[in-house]
Amino acid sequence: MEWITKNLPYLMAGISVGGQYALIAIGYTMVYGILRLINFAHGDIFMVAGLIMVYAVTAMPMPLAMLLVVVATVALGFLVERAAYKPLRSAPRMSVMISAIGVSYLLQNLALYITGGLSQQYPAIPWLSDTVTILGATTKRVTLVTPVLTIILVIVLGLLVKYTKVGMAMRAASRDFETSQLMGIKINSVISMTFIIGSFLAAVGSMLYFTNYTGVTPTAGAMPGLKAFVAAVFGGIGSIPGAVIGAFIIGICENIIKGVGWTTFSDAFTFALLIVILIAKPTGLFGEKAVDKV
């Protein structure tokens, strides 16, 4: 019993962080699936979502602020794609990736300018930030809500991808970009939709994630972003369930490592895991193999 009380918080935190990573990771994995692009700016969009909340609550009631966060983040994701990636559609893949790094640099500097470089206090979202006690361990309610909400959202997304027209178009585009274009799929709207979904989930993720932390800084999105990407690779990039499972595994492992007192290495662990996967099974848990033709 004592062992449980001692270790449960870490496990719960792990599951919760895992859920938050999962929401970000889906954005990475869907974009990569279609564009073969590591969207380096995705983590920063997540950070901007956090900042929007900080400033929104000073001007309006909480529910309205939450709505604004979602709408504004989705708009930002859409705009970034249109402004920075769409013009490079026919350019080499590396150019698009460099553009993504450029957007990340821009968003971070913009955040630096607006915040003046100070960490901004994240507002307490009522109900979510309330404290609850289970099995003798105290935690915020968000810890319990996150995994449930994540799984619900993933199921909804799964149904969307499987049964709607736009979902089918997405699957077709990720299988073969050019052919799907020839088959009359409006590739640009499919890509926009992908970014909208990714940003929506990142916005939801940001509300859950930052509730657990005291503040938002301009670089707050970089680490969770990279970790979510690792989760996506772990699960097999392009696969939504893969990304979710990868994210939970990474979240839990990371918190267990913190629990044993190796906090310095909790970030390093994620990358070590990444490298091991890339070497042992580059396609991840659920990925498919691509063959180069000679």
Next chain:
Amino acid sequence: MSKENVLKVENVTMQFGGVIAVDNLNLEVNKGEIISLIGPNGAGKTTAFNVITGVYAPTNGAVYYKGKKIIENHPQGKMKKLYRGENPVMYTGHKALAPTPDKITALGIARTFQNIRLFKSQTVFENILIAKHLRRTSNVFTATFRLNAKEEARMREEAEELLKIVDLTDVRDELATSLPYGKQRHLEIARALATQPELLLLDEPAAGMNPQETLELTEFIGRIRDEFGLTIFMIEHHMDLVMEISDRIYVLDFGKSIAEGNSEEIRSNPRVIEAYLGGAQDE
């Protein structure tokens, strides 16, 4: 045959997942010969080339070069269950031998590609010069500090020679990809020659050429064979070229070798005619 054997492909099967691209292929190429590999599209000709040059490790079988085994494999792991080719047991117990393509080239087997693969940001001259890198004696230090000046000069001289042979000296400083198609094919052959091969594999050297260019190419291939003492093994669709130049011809259909012989024999072989005219519908 009294001639020295240069290339021997023994029971080679190449299976991708459930698809068999090359099925139990056996063939021999002797020194000084020009041998053609023909067959309908998708018969597995290029796959056979890719196995010989080390791009793919075969699923089963072995390849010998001048009597020495250079490639060998047998179904292992998942393939053990999946394997549907012939003679799977023949090579078990042997260690797999799968050298990378550069090792094969170093042995003296050079190739060209069906879909031309020149170094696109390099000039015509540099494309040939790059292939001279293989036979270097310098290491990275001597090369950086220019202690290999003599060798460098020799490389450049030899590359110029090859340019003359393919008659591209006047465009030597132009981007390789800016050349007309036929010249790009010639450049690819010159580049392969720069690695100083004994066996040259040509993958559809006349693809996209008009009859006049094909005629010139026929003459050219014969000429380099004599001049460099080469053995040539090629895939080709232009029957005029094939019939004119080949000492022997192998015919591949659905991954299987269906006929072998000189041009007369192949021309009159009913199985070959059937393969080309689609006799499968008869059944």
Next chain:
Amino acid sequence: MKKQTKTILNVGLIAALLLLLFILEQIIPSSSMLFMVLKKGAIYALVAVSMNLLNGFTGLFSLGQAGFMLLGAYTYAILTIPVESRDSVYQYFDGGIIQFSIPVPLALIAGGIVAAVFAFLIGLPVLRLKSDYLAIATLGFAEIIRAVFQWDKLGPLTNGSNLLRNFPTFQSVLYPFIVAGICIGLIVLLINSTYGRAFKAIRDDEIAAEAMGINLAHHKQLAFVISSFFAGISGGLLAMYQTTIQASMFKSAMTYEILLIVVIGGIGSVTGSCIGSFLFIACSEWWLRFLDNSNLYIGDFHLSFMRPGFRKVVFSLMIMAIVLFYRKGLMGDREFSVEGVRRFFQKRFKKKQAVEGGSSHE
């Protein structure tokens, strides 16, 4: 132009540049922003060229540069802190375990070697990966290195997450110019050698390169190790420039900056990387500084949007403009040369003449 005249011209140009720097140092106070930009610019030029060797010339998209700079900087600092000040620097670790120091040039080279050895070990597994997977794996390794160097248990060697300081630094702007210049010169020699040609072949078409007998694993490893060696040396120089170092400085943001320098200068152009580096540093640290001034007025109108941080926003917008609209960067994959400038003007001049000549006939 003949090869010999070209060499003489280049040597003359370099001598003139060094002389100019020397004179500038005599007449302008050393606290001027100019020198700061020149020093940092030279160091970043070296690391940008080393990154270009990989990304631009060999086609290996690696994002590990900050990690290799960290290794070089730490090696340099650890080996050169004078024995008498080790007690104060390593105050939490009883003066550290290393109780000797070696001369500065040796320590810089040692920094390069340590980075190269790490690169060799890292390269064995990761260089098999393709494009963006390689990028993310090398980025991951840089992050791991950073975490390891902050680890308390390694404190006696690395001073944990505390500052390293009191190591020898440089005063004159000539120092980083000469060291970086020699290193860049070596890289250029390498690029123009038979090995450099092999690297470019791999960049253009791996399959064809391999079919021409170029051993991919060997040559990629070579480019990776050499690039990291020079990144290590530039890390040592950066330590000298900053006077203190800390593992937390070498974040992935640093690699991104270097990558942007390479992109601005032109992927595959050495001179482009050098020019890009000075422009980047000058813009981000100096020329755009006025944008951070919060007391600017146009007439009575207070430009209230101008305050600290605005400079960086404008700067990143400029970079985005380059990435989107001038994808080839300043130089593309060409090199800056006297010959090139001469031809450029000749062409312009001739065109003008032709136009004038043409109009006179009318």
